[in-house]
Amino acid sequence: MASKKKTTAFFCQECGFESAKWTGQCPGCRAWNTMVEEPVRIKAPAGAAAGRAVGPGKRPVPLSQVGEEQEIRFGTGFQELDRVLGGGIVRGSMILVGGDPGIGKSTILLQACGNLAGAGHRVLYISGEESLRQIALRARRVGEFGDNITFLCETDLDTISEILLETKPEICVVDSIQTMYSSSVQSAAGSVSQVRETTGVLLRLAKEAGITFFIVGHVTKEGTVAGPRVLEHMVDTVLYFEGDRYAAYRVLRAVKNRFGSTNEIGIFEMGEHGLTEVTNPSEYMLSGRPVGASGSVVTCSMEGTRPLLTEVQALVFETRFGYPRRQATGTDANRVNLLMAVLEKRLGIRLGDYDAYVNLAGGVRQTEPALDLGIVLAILSSFRNSPLPEDLIAFGEVGLSGEVRSVTMAESRVLEAYKMGFRTCILPAGNAGRVRAPEDMRLIGIRGLQQIRDYI
Numbered sequence: 001m002a003s004k005k006k007t008t009a010f011f012c013q014e015c016g017f018e019s020a021k022w023t024g025q026c027p028g029c030r031a032w033n034t035m036v037e038e039p040v041r042i043k044a045p046a047g048a049a050a051g052r053a054v055g056p057g058k059r060p061v062p063l064s065q066v067g068e069e070q071e072i073r074f075g076t077g078f079q080e081l082d083r084v085l086g087g088g089i090v091r092g093s094m095i096l097v098g099g100d101p102g103i104g105k106s107t108i109l110l111q112a113c114g115n116l117a118g119a120g121h122r123v124l125y126i127s128g129e130e131s132l133r134q135i136a137l138r139a140r141r142v143g144e145f146g147d148n149i150t151f152l153c154e155t156d157l158d159t160i161s162e163i164l165l166e167t168k169p170e171i172c173v174v175d176s177i178q179t180m181y182s183s184s185v186q187s188a189a190g191s192v193s194q195v196r197e198t199t200g201v202l203l204r205l206a207k208e209a210g211i212t213f214f215i216v217g218h219v220t221k222e223g224t225v226a227g228p229r230v231l232e233h234m235v236d237t238v239l240y241f242e243g244d245r246y247a248a249y250r251v252l253r254a255v256k257n258r259f260g261s262t263n264e265i266g267i268f269e270m271g272e273h274g275l276t277e278v279t280n281p282s283e284y285m286l287s288g289r290p291v292g293a294s295g296s297v298v299t300c301s302m303e304g305t306r307p308l309l310t311e312v313q314a315l316v317f318e319t320r321f322g323y324p325r326r327q328a329t330g331t332d333a334n335r336v337n338l339l340m341a342v343l344e345k346r347l348g349i350r351l352g353d354y355d356a357y358v359n360l361a362g363g364v365r366q367t368e369p370a371l372d373l374g375i376v377l378a379i380l381s382s383f384r385n386s387p388l389p390e391d392l393i394a395f396g397e398v399g400l401s402g403e404v405r406s407v408t409m410a411e412s413r414v415l416e417a418y419k420m421g422f423r424t425c426i427l428p429a430g431n432a433g434r435v436r437a438p439e440d441m442r443l444i445g446i447r448g449l450q451q452i453r454d455y456i
């Protein structure tokens, strides 16, 4: 008798890890309670079969025989989005847009597609989540849409493939991948095998028919549907749309990009009529900064090619309950702990009996080492209850011996600060000598934390 073939396996809904037996913690990404049982593929999936289909004409070639094909890029009408993409969307590429439900993924794609259609490109927007009426309602809020953009409510992949091959749009949005269903996989829509299979089929269409795809992937907390991380390795570009649902700002961040850098961010604001770009993010980040308050210091980090001024806030006060609390919002909590240890050891400041809360105002999460000096000054300023001059900005990496180390692109940071009205800058001595700044910008280069005693 033939042995019974196993027809199900356990998949991690976070990272897609496959395992024969259930485990409480995923061995792949260490997330808890994310393993879900799903049928294993029975029929060969169309996407995988296409990958194997090597025609008679296919043979390995040296690079010298590869013609130089021009990369064709389209502008989306949003400079912030184009920059994050590395200078517009590349024809035939696949872009995954991930984010929490309700953050504005459908809105930004609808607006970008509206712009693309306005510029003469043919766009197809496929929604598996909303009815045409709902889409029309949103569209009416955000602008005018001509006949170059068409809409389709469909979740069946076979129908979608047929329509795509027939109509050959230049750009296609699939909103969202977790609602799409291919009959070659047995499991439900949103399962790991389904999202991988449907993405595989669309990927083949992207490469063969030259269709550019935007794929929407919801980030889910419950683990009932597969998250966008499962697809990250398959697509060309991965963007995440982040932000607080209840605040107006939204940050678009590239975490993978085959056609550009991954450090760029784009900042948008959600309003009554959709999303608008924030073209001067430093001004935006500093709006509402308290004047003359202790524990508040402005610092500058580089987000890709762009300097971004941010206010660091610290609140340090005596512990009431024995064990001191340390909390960081918008930056790495371990880094804050480390900097406090450096302050204690190198400057002899007893912070052990104090609670400390550090917050990077503005809601853009930043972890660059150049923020160190700003964090240290904010903590000291709150500890001593002594406000720093209003026109002061500080940046620099702090080492374990309390030394202040040079950072990259110091000049851009200083010029951005100057543009925003700052006239005093504390920076690493290694940078200070080389920065060319306007005459009325006072540069204070320091080698170690001992030197900041003079300023606070």
Ligand code: TYD
Binding pocket: 099, 100, 101, 102, 103, 104, 105, 106, 107, 108, 138, 141, 142, 270, 271, 272, 273, 274, 275
């Ligand atoms: P949506 O794009 O539907 O989110 P996602 O596709 O990521 O799930 O955005 C929904 C939210 O955005 C919703 O809470 C309403 C808000 N919104 C506005 O504030 N202004 C607008 O003009 C639009 C279209 C949406």
Ligand code: MG
Binding pocket: 102, 105, 106, 107, 129, 175
């Ligand atoms: Mg949506």
